[in-house]
Amino acid sequence: MDLxxxxxxxxxxxxxxxxxxxxxMARHFTxxxxxxxxxxxxxxxxxxxxxxxxxxxxxxxxxxxLPMALILLERHPLGSQAFMPLSQLPYLVVVAPPADASxxxxxxxxxxxxxxxxGVNYAAGTWHHPLLALQAECxxxxxxxGGAASDHNCDxxxxxxxxxWLAVGPNTPESFSxxxxx
Amino acid sequence: MDLxxxxxxxxxxxxxxxxxxxxxMARHFTxxxxxxxxxxxxxxxxxxxxxxxxxxxxxxxxxxxLPMALILLERHPLGSQAFMPLSQLPYLVVVAPPADASxxxxxxxxxxxxxxxxGVNYAAGTWHHPLLALQAECxxxxxxxGGAASDHNCDxxxxxxxxxWLAVGPNTPESFSxxxxx
Numbered sequence: 001m002d003l004x005x006x007x008x009x010x011x012x013x014x015x016x017x018x019x020x021x022x023x024x025m026a027r028h029f030t031x032x033x034x035x036x037x038x039x040x041x042x043x044x045x046x047x048x049x050x051x052x053x054x055x056x057x058x059x060x061x062x063x064x065x066l067p068m069a070l071i072l073l074e075r076h077p078l079g080s081q082a083f084m085p086l087s088q089l090p091y092l093v094v095v096a097p098p099a100d101a102s103x104x105x106x107x108x109x110x111x112x113x114x115x116x117x118x119g120v121n122y123a124a125g126t127w128h129h130p131l132l133a134l135q136a137e138c139x140x141x142x143x144x145x146g147g148a149a150s151d152h153n154c155d156x157x158x159x160x161x162x163x164x165w166l167a168v169g170p171n172t173p174e175s176f177s178x179x180x181x182x
Numbered sequence: 183m184d185l186x187x188x189x190x191x192x193x194x195x196x197x198x199x200x201x202x203x204x205x206x207m208a209r210h211f212t213x214x215x216x217x218x219x220x221x222x223x224x225x226x227x228x229x230x231x232x233x234x235x236x237x238x239x240x241x242x243x244x245x246x247x248l249p250m251a252l253i254l255l256e257r258h259p260l261g262s263q264a265f266m267p268l269s270q271l272p273y274l275v276v277v278a279p280p281a282d283a284s285x286x287x288x289x290x291x292x293x294x295x296x297x298x299x300x301g302v303n304y305a306a307g308t309w310h311h312p313l314l315a316l317q318a319e320c321x322x323x324x325x326x327x328g329g330a331a332s333d334h335n336c337d338x339x340x341x342x343x344x345x346x347w348l349a350v351g352p353n354t355p356e357s358f359s360x361x362x363x364x
Contacts, residue, residue, distance in 0.1 A: 036312070
C-alpha cells in the first residue's frame with residue numbers, strides 16, 4: 001500500500017501535536033526595542049510526568065531514499081518530543097492516531113512533508129516514525145523528556161511485512177517532489 | 183572602550199551557561215537503527231523556579247550593523263534561556279558575570295562570535311545583551327521559562343553613556359570578520 005505525502009500544516013497536524021513555525025496564526029509581539037519579533041509559546045512541552053525534566057539535544061540524521069518502506073512506529077508515553085530542523089532541507093513526518101491503548105490505527109496513518117522553517121512537536125504518546133531526513137545529512141534541535149533510565153518511555157510497533165510505502169501523490173507539494181524524489 | 187570579539191567555545195562560555203552544538207565533547211550515541219546520532223542533553227534547562235514551565239518560541243531577529251555601541255544588558259533571574267540559530271548566519275553573544283546581586287561586572291564583559299551550528303543557553307540570572315543578529319534577518323529557536331505575567335523575571339542594566347563598542351580584535355575569527363564587518 002502507498003502512503004501519499006501531503007503538505008504539513010498546523011490544522012492537519014493538530015491531532016498529533018503542534019507545528020513549530022513563524023506564522024501570523026501564533027501570538028507574536030515585538031521585543032528588544034524593535035530588533036526582534038517573538039512568536040510565542042509555539043509548542044506544548046509536556047515532559048514533567050513521572051519526575052521528568054526538559055532536555056535539549058541535537059539529532060544528526062542520515063538521509064533516507066525514496067521510495068522507502070516503513071519499518072516501525074514508536075511513541076513516548078511520558079513526554080512530548082519536539083524536532084526543529086537546523087537546515088532548510090525537507091524531511092518527512094509520519095504519524096498515526098491510536099487504534100486502542102497499545103496499537104496505532106494504521107488505516108489513518110499520515111505522511112507530511114515539512115517545508116523550510118517547519119518543526120513539529122509530537123504530543124506525549126503520539127505514534128510516529130523515527131526521523132526521516134532526505135537528500136543529505138542534517139541536524140535537528142530536539143526538546144524532549146529526560147528521566148530515569150528505568151522509566152518506560154518508548155513503545156515500538158513493527159510495520160515490516162505490511163508493505164507500506166511512502167509515495168508522491170496528488171497533494172504532495174510540488175517543491176518537495178522536484179527536490180526530493182529521485 | 184572597545185569590547186573585542188572572540189570565538190565562542192564551550193570552555194570560554196562555561197561561566198555563563200552552555201554552548202549547544204554537535205561535538206565529540208558531548209555524550210552521544212546512535213539511535214534509529216543507525217539513521218541518527220543523538221548528541222544528548224546539551225543544555226541545562228532550568229525553568230521550574232516559582233512555578234515556571236518550559237516553552238518553545240521563535241525569535242525573528244533584525245540585523246544590527248557594526249560598529250555598534252552597547253545599550254543595555256538584561257537577565258532572567260527565574261530561568262535559563264536557550265537560543266539556537268535556524269540559519270548559518272553569524273551572530274554575537276555579549277555576557278557579563280555579576281559584580282554584586284544587582285549589577286553586572288562591566289570590567290569582565292565578553293563578546294563571542296557564534297559560528298554556524300552553535301547555539302547558547304544562558305544560565306538563569308546571567309547578564310546578557312539582547313539578540314545580536316548580523317547581515318540579515320534570521321530566526322532562532324528559543325527555549326525559556328513561561329510563568330505568570332506578575333513574575334519578576336527580567337532585570338535591565340543600562341549601558342548607554344558608557345561608550346562601549348563592539349570591535350574586531352586579534353582573536354576575532356577571521357571567517358567572522360570577513361563576513362560580517364562592513
